[in-house]
Structure formats: C-alpha cells, structure tokens
Amino acid sequence: KAGVTQTPRYLIKTRGQQVTLSCSPISGHRSVSWYQQTPGQGLQFLFEYFSETQRNKGNFPGRFSGRQFSNSRSEMNVSTLELGDSALYLCASSLDGTGEKLFFGSGTQLSVL
Amino acid sequence: DQQVKQNSPSLSVQEGRISILNCDYTNSMFDYFLWYKKYPAEGPTFLISISSIKDKNEDGRFTVFLNKSAKHLSLHIVPSQPGDSAVYFCAASGVGGSQGNLIFGKGTKLSVKP
Numbered sequence: 001k002a003g004v005t006q007t008p009r010y011l012i013k014t015r016g017q018q019v020t021l022s023c024s025p026i027s028g029h030r031s032v033s034w035y036q037q038t039p040g041q042g043l044q045f046l047f048e049y050f051s052e053t054q055r056n057k058g059n060f061p062g063r064f065s066g067r068q069f070s071n072s073r074s075e076m077n078v079s080t081l082e083l084g085d086s087a088l089y090l091c092a093s094s095l096d097g098t099g100e101k102l103f104f105g106s107g108t109q110l111s112v113l
Numbered sequence: 114d115q116q117v118k119q120n121s122p123s124l125s126v127q128e129g130r131i132s133i134l135n136c137d138y139t140n141s142m143f144d145y146f147l148w149y150k151k152y153p154a155e156g157p158t159f160l161i162s163i164s165s166i167k168d169k170n171e172d173g174r175f176t177v178f179l180n181k182s183a184k185h186l187s188l189h190i191v192p193s194q195p196g197d198s199a200v201y202f203c204a205a206s207g208v209g210g211s212q213g214n215l216i217f218g219k220g221t222k223l224s225v226k227p
Contacts, residue, residue, distance in 0.1 A: 040219075042202065043202060043204075043215075043220075044217070045215065045217075056214040090157070101147065101162065106154065106155050
C-alpha cells in the first residue's frame with residue numbers, strides 16, 4: 001500500500017509570492033490534515049479536510065488555505081509569502097480523522113527568501 | 114498557550130538502558146494521547162497511543178504511562194537501541210474528538226549512544 005505522497009519535496013520562493021503544495025493520501029483514507037513544523041514551535045495544526053469539507057482549522061492567518069478533491073487528494077496554498085513561513089509542511093491522512101492514527105508524508109520543505 | 118508540553122528538548126542515554134520521555138498537558142478534555150517518532154527528512158511515524166480510560170499501554174520495548182490527575186504521560190523505551198535515536202513528539206487529541214486535529218508538543222530529541 002503506497003504511503004502519503006507530498007510534492008514537491010523542496011521549494012524555494014521569495015517574499016510576496018504564493019505557493020501550492022500537494023498531498024496524496026493513502027488509498028481509502030478520507031481525512032487529510034496539514035501541519036507546519038518549525039524548529040521553535042514544533043508541529044502546529046493548520047487544517048483538516050474530510051470528504052472535500054474543511055472540518056477543523058488551526059490558528060493561522062487567512063493567507064493559509066486548502067482544499068480537498070473528490071479523490072481525497074489535497075492541496076494547501078500560502079499567499080503573500082513571508083520569511084516566517086519557511087518551514088516543513090507535513091500532510092497526514094487517516095481513515096476518517098477520528099480515533100485513528102495519522103500517517104504522515106515526508107513533507108515539503110519551503111524556504112522563503 | 115501551549116497545551117502539550119515536552120520540557121526536555123533533548124535526552125541522551127546509553128544503549129541498553131531505559132529512556133524516559135515526559136509530556137505534560139493542560140487540557141483535561143483531552144482523551145487520547147499518542148507518541149510519534151521522527152527521523153530527519155522523514156515524516157513522523159506513529160509509535161504508541163493510550164486512551165484516557167487506561168493508565169498503561171505496552172507494545173514491545175515501548176510503554177506509555179498516563180497519570181490523569183497529574184496531567185502527565187511518559188514514554189519508556191527498554192532497552193534503548195541506537196536506532197531509537199530520533200525526535201519524539203507527544204500529541205493529544207483535540208477537544209471534539211477529531212484526531213485530524215492533534216495538538217503536538219515541541220518534541221524531545223533522543224540520542225542513544227552505543
């Protein structure tokens with residue numbers, strides 16, 4: 001069974017640009033969550049999607065958005081990039097988001113210059 | 114305000130000895146706790162979990178203990194092996210039960226020396 005796939009693996013952008021990250025969950029998983037990992041803050045929850053609907057949202061500005069498609073694949077978008085957005089962005093999938101362990105992808109390392 | 118705290122950023126132990134990683138939480142509504150292990154350049158992988166109705170869960174060399182009154186949990190690794198060297202994250206299920214929204218600690222970097 002293929003794991004969670006995130007693309008691209010690395011990304012370099014400049015301030016003010018926007019970026020789109022992609023996540024393909026494990027087959028059959030309908031819940032996709034996104035997390036931001038920085039050295040100082042650990043893993044912080046961005047949002048969770050289930051059946052194309054955002055079910056939960058963390059405490060991030062509106063510049064961070066996401067969506068989920070009918071095949072459960074998900075994208076997250078960050079607009080007007082800031083230096084502080086440099087981080088590892090992790091996607092995780094689970095069967096239904098409740099009472100299940102999350103399976104994480106390897107992440108997209110975003111560097112904002 | 115940090116709801117899940119791992120107060121030790123790093124821990125170093127000798128191979129064969131016990132590793133004890135600690136985690137404290139503030140929200141008494143958390144009802145499910147998990148430990149994840151993360152190697153560099155990889156995503157976290159699930160290690161072990163415990164429900165709030167239990168006080169201990171064991172899986173091979175890994176045991177998690179939960180003390181609800183103290184809002185404290187710990188992960189014991191016995192015996193520790195060099196391959197256990199990684200960053201360990203404690204996590205709790207968010208209020209409302211959706212595990213898509215996990216609250217993570219900042220992690221503890223474990224180094225197991227041969």
